[in-house]
Amino acid sequence: MVYTVGEISKKLGIPASTIRYYDKEGLLPFVERSSGGIRMFKEDDIPGLEIIECLKKTGMPIKEIKHFIDYCVEGDSKIDERLSIIEAQKNAVIKQMxxxxxxxxxxxxxxxxxxxxxxxxxxxxxxxxxxxxxxxxxxxxxxxxxxxxxxxxxxxxxx
Amino acid sequence: MVYTVGEISKKLGIPASTIRYYDKEGLLPFVERSSGGIRMFKEDDIPGLEIIECLKKTGMPIKEIKHFIDYCVEGDSKIDERLSIIEAQKNAVIKQMxxxxxxxxxxxxxxxxxxxxxxxxxxxxxxxxxxxxxxxxxxxxxxxxxxxxxxxxxxxxxx
DNA sequence: AGTTGACTTAAAGTTAACTTTAAGTTGTAG
DNA sequence: CTACAACTTAAAGTTAACTTTAAGTCAACT
The missing domain is CATH 1.10.287 (Helix Hairpins)
Structure with a gap:
């Protein structure tokens, strides 16, 4: 099952313009395109979108989210860095609460x-x-x- | 005891420019001035500043905070409205948490x-x-x- | 093949909440 | 009385996170 930007927008309750904006800011390097250039969101992309939403809702700026995504794309060599970011955000959330x-x-x-x-x-x-x-x-x-x-x-x- | 904007700024940990901005937006109608026009914050003004901080920290926009302040200045005739605002904000905070x-x-x-x-x-x-x-x-x-x-x-x- | 709705991008516009700047005034200390 | 730090205002500048617009392309349907 694949979704266009409009379909994923409905599914997640996020405006399509926002999703395109996130893509432009480099948050969605994992989203593939059709031969004609249309974004095609896979089921496997949904956890990625959810972690982005989680970081965003807890107040992380887009640019910092991008750093995290960059580390995710880099793979296993950046597990430590990813863990640090998640733990720091966890502590930030505890403080906020x-x-x-x-x-x-x-x-x-x-x-x-x-x-x-x-x-x-x-x-x-x-x-x-x-x-x-x-x-x-x-x-x-x-x-x-x-x-x-x-x-x-x-x-x-x-x- | 009275405080200038710089003193109250230090006391509450809010930039002086922010306090002046709040005043410009009508959030601080209760702050008196010296004959020369200098803001003079009284001890009695601190609870007002604290409720403003509380509403702000829980995500209420400045314009809505102004409505609440306006009702406070209007006095006892607007107790119902003030209660409604506080209860709505309380529910908003519960949702956020x-x-x-x-x-x-x-x-x-x-x-x-x-x-x-x-x-x-x-x-x-x-x-x-x-x-x-x-x-x-x-x-x-x-x-x-x-x-x-x-x-x-x-x-x-x-x- | 043509229509149509949803997609694409770049660029400009919006909004909130400040912050900074500039030019001038106040008030306290020496 | 003068110096000077801290105050005043209006106006302009900043930043983040979108949103809107405009011009064009894609793809599904008849």
């Missing part, structure tokens, strides 16, 4: 904050709220109760 | 693949390998053993 988790923690706090504000009808509930009424997991986000008199000219906003 | 996890799964497989290939000195070990010698968690990535005779003209690559 940790960051995502801490952003999610903050969004969970904000969700609680606005749900509480919604019930009370005002964000000011949080200025008045005592730390003991805030769930423990959200303590680190809570600002100390301000005793300052906020001037009318200040652009203070409740988040 | 699931995607990241599946990319990580693939990178773990690739790590195993190249470690094994490194020991064997060739990626061809995987073409010869029986499914029973592949750890169960990696079965879904394993291609069936090809019995086809690969022509010398084919650009087949081992990934």
């Amino acid at each position: 940790k960051e995502m988790q801490s952003m999610l923690d903050m969004l969970n706090y904000k969700t609680w904050y606005y749900q509480t504000a919604k019930e009370a009808g005002t964000c000011a509930i949080h200025d008045r709220m005592d730390l003991k009424d805030v769930p423990k997991k959200y303590h680190r986000y809570k600002l100390p109760k301000s005793s300052a008199i906020i001037p009318m000219t200040s652009k203070t906003v409740s988040w | 699931k995607e990241m996890q599946s990319m990580l799964d693939m990178l773990n497989y690739k790590t195993w693949y190249y470690q094994t290939a490194k020991e064997a000195g060739t990626c061809a070990i995987h073409d010869r390998m029986d499914l029973k010698d592949v750890p169960k968690k990696y079965h879904r990535y394993k291609l069936p053993k090809s019995s086809a005779i690969i022509p010398m003209t084919s650009k087949t690559v081992s990934w």
Whole structure:
């Protein structure tokens, strides 16, 4: 079974223009052509496209993906280099996931904050709220109760 | 305690030019100015900058962040809208994390693949390998053993 | 053989998010 | 009062990753 660029585009959910762009950037040296110059994607090409997608989705720039592909085409003499690239990317993903988790923690706090504000009808509930009424997991986000008199000219906003 | 743009830049690890750009895009309407026009960041502005960072790091475009900030400045009348935005972003982050996890799964497989290939000195070990010698968690990535005779003209690559 | 839809390329255009530059102003230290 | 580092703005420049356009070619069908 072989696919044209339009067919593989549908199959993978990637625009055909994007696939052509990747080819132009040297990411698809393994894709063969018909005698008339039409790209013919084989079943065996799909894992290659999937690893490209994986690296792209995890934030690797096209040029770096090309280096990896170049090593793959070079064959067994570049196994070490390929392993290093994959391991580095794995660590990058772990780091990204940790960051995502801490952003999610903050969004969970904000969700609680606005749900509480919604019930009370005002964000000011949080200025008045005592730390003991805030769930423990959200303590680190809570600002100390301000005793300052906020001037009318200040652009203070409740988040 | 107040900070100039350079000071807040150091404190948050964001380039001063980026902070000025955010201000120009309307993300920082709450930042006051000295009589001479110098930005003066208050302690109270830091949570605002942190929520902006959180939304940015989780992929929200600057223009959408501006909408959220606009609602914050509008005050208690826009609590519902703010809650909706935060909840939508929370769901977006959950989705991103699931995607990241599946990319990580693939990178773990690739790590195993190249470690094994490194020991064997060739990626061809995987073409010869029986499914029973592949750890169960990696079965879904394993291609069936090809019995086809690969022509010398084919650009087949081992990934 | 002709039509037609999908393919080809090179080149130009788009977008987001900054960054840099240039010319000028502010504010602190001596 | 002067020097000077850090601030200000508007405008132009940068980069990555596509997308679009235009002009032409391929191949399947009648």
